[in-house]
Amino acid sequence: MDKLDTLVKLMGEMVSNQARLRHVLGEARLLDAEARALAARTVTETGSESAEIARALHRFTLDLRDLTLDQERLIGELNDRALGMRMLPLGTVLDPIARVARELGRSLGKEIRCEMSGSEIELDRQIIDHLSDALVHLVRNAIDHGIESAEERLAAGKPALGEIRLSARQEGGAVLIAISDDGRGLDRARILEKAIQKGLIETGASQETSQEITDEQVADLIFQPGFSTSAIITEVSGRGVGMDVVKRAITDDLQGSIAIKSRPGAGTTLTLKLPLSLAVMRILLLEAGGHCFGITAPHVSELIRTSRIETIQVAGRPAVVLRNELVPLIPLIDLLGLPAPAKSSVRRRHALHEEALLVVIIGVRQAKLGLVVDRLIDARDMVLKPLPEHMRGRGALGGLVGGVVVTGTNALVSLLQAPALLDAARRIRGEAIKAAVKDSTRRHDGEPGQHVLVVDDSLNTREIEKEVLEASGYRVTLAEDGLDGWQKAVGGRFDAVLTDVEMPGLDGFSLTAKLRENDKYRSTPIIIVSSRQTLEDKQRGIQVGADAYIVKGDFDQSNLVDTLRNLLG
Structure with a gap:
């Protein structure tokens, strides 16, 4: 397996090298066009020699183009074959989890039936290895916190046998894995109580204020570091570690996302969205304020061009309507909080007042955000290089960067994490809303x-x-x-x-x-x-x-x- 991993890594470098070869081909085409234009303007004897050189350069450029395309096709096929050798069915990680679920249920005095579907779907072993611990923790959490005792279930009109279901399906270049239970669902009151105790919500929050916190916000609280609703610490739960580690593993290490949906008394579903492989990923390269950034393609919902007059003002911020949905807009450079070059500062300041806006719509779970950018540079399969441990969460971009990619000019480009971008936009909105609410309270004389x-x-x-x-x-x-x-x-x-x-x-x-x-x-x-x-x-x-x-x-x-x-x- 070590030899296979080395081979896959080498293939990734070859795929990345193709981008540099394409860049060289582009420069050769520019020189070819300039040489032919110069030869066409020259009519002297020297001009005849220039024309011959131009024709030779043109033939060389065509040969280089054909060679580049052939090599790109062969390397792409070879890379797919190498990755295919490292792909494993999800059943290798899901089947042992079923046994863990039944044994854990019995140890807690609960009868558990664990059903599975989609075990035949294949993922890169690199993802499978990281995924096992996360799935085990989520299943343990569902059994301990979600599934009620047999007595509680019978009293609620449910069968005594609790059910855990793990299902997987492929969606484009990603895999969706859902972990569902038919238990009690998230205990909203208990979660809010713990959040207040840990200072995640203001201590003086009233009952009315707690009711205003959305179900999505309540669900996100369980991913906070050290958060647990267990009354005591056991070997199963209550240690205050786990869910935040699971989220970091999914979003940072595996470049995926995690969503949670719960209904009181009806159970909880956690959905993981993961790429098929981390060796080579489709990356969208874009420019904002003179800086180049990358975003993984699975998190890009669509690209749109809109005009200033088509945007609407919602809560003091611009937004667009896409298929019955309001999508807020924000210039990417403003969201990142980075200084822009002086030559583009005016353009950035008036980005949302220009006639034409180029918008990248990113989506995580059900949430969407429109990033206003200056231009799109490229979209291609690239090798993702993770950040060293000491650089994670540091610097001007903090936790917004999940790795780097190398372009055809050997430049390092920061790869932005879509979940972190949406969280940052949500925080900006929250600060603006708090100020607006204070003003509104004064206007209403405290009623x-x-x-x-x-x-x-x-x-x-x-x-x-x-x-x-x-x-x-x-x-x-x-x-x-x-x-x-x-x-x-x-x-x-x-x-x-x-x-x-x-x-x-x-x-x-x-x-x-x-x-x-x-x-x-x-x-x-x-x-x-x-x-x-x-x-x-x-x-x-x-x-x-x-x-x-x-x-x-x-x-x-x-x-x-x-x-x-x-x-x-």
Whole structure:
């Protein structure tokens, strides 16, 4: 295996070397074009010699091109064969986990059934080796924290036998691995209590403030270093280490992402998104403020060009509407907090006011962010070189850099981590919102905000609408789809409801109609916020009982807030 690893590493270097050869070919083509242009302008005897030299250079350039393309094809095939020799089925790591789950369950007095699917999917052994410990920890955590005792399950109307399911499927150049249980789900109250004890949430946070923390934010708390809800320390859990280590291993070492989704009483699902191999990865190279950066292709959702007039202002920040979803925009150089060269400082300062914007949409889990960049340089398979241990999390970019790649000119380019970029953007938004909320509180003379339910299947749209409303003094609860919105509406009491139309299960029109049939919501203001803008859709919205209909493309912070205030009186 050591010899095979050495071979794969060498093949990666050869693939990287092809980029340099392509660069040399590009320079040869430029010289060829210049020589032919010079020969065409020269009519003397010397010019005849120049023309002959130009023809010879042209033939050489064509031969170099053919040789480069042939070698690139052969090296690519050889690299694929070498990687194929190191690929292993996921079953090599999943099968032992099934035994661990059953044995651990018995040791805790719980009967566990562990089901698996997708074991035949193959991953690079380099990833398999790093993945085993992370999966074992996640399964142990699910059994200890998630699965209830047989008595609790029977009392809740569940079968006594708890179920853990590990499933894998391939999606493009990545593999999705889901670890699901049918247990109690995340204990929101307990997590918030522990977060307050550890200082992750302000000690004086009221119950109302705790309710405003989204389910996604609560789930993210369990990945904080040293976080544990166990009452005592055991060999299974409670040591306060593990989940943060798992997240770092997935995001930093394996260039992947981890998402968590939970429903009270119905269980929890953790989804890992991993590349097929780390030996060679597809990298998008881009330029921002005179600096070159790279982003792994699996985290790039799409590339768009938009104009200044097509952007909208949401909570004081620019955003675009993409297929019924609000996506915030931010210049990459501003997000990284790096000084820009003087010649591009003016361009950077006015980046969001120019007519044409080049935007790279990155996505992690359900969240998306639009990075405004100056230009795209290249997109190709490249060798990822990890940062030395002493350089991780240090320097101006902190934990935003997960490694480096070498370009065709032998330049080192920082590889940015998409999850860290979204976290950084979220922190920037949070600081701005806190300031806005303080101003809003002063404007409202300290009166308690009214409670609004926001229902939308887009995480981005939910968070943006929440920020807009909170900045205006409202308390907000989020629901991720129509059914979730209906359950929260029936289980609580809200002063107003904002809902999208296109949602799985129960759409916004049906949700509005059901709410109007409920005594608590017969006269409650309901606003539909949707990308649908036909007259028929607007008329249907009014027919089912909506008080207002706002098109996302025309979304404006003041428009939404003013409409809500008018309806609430």
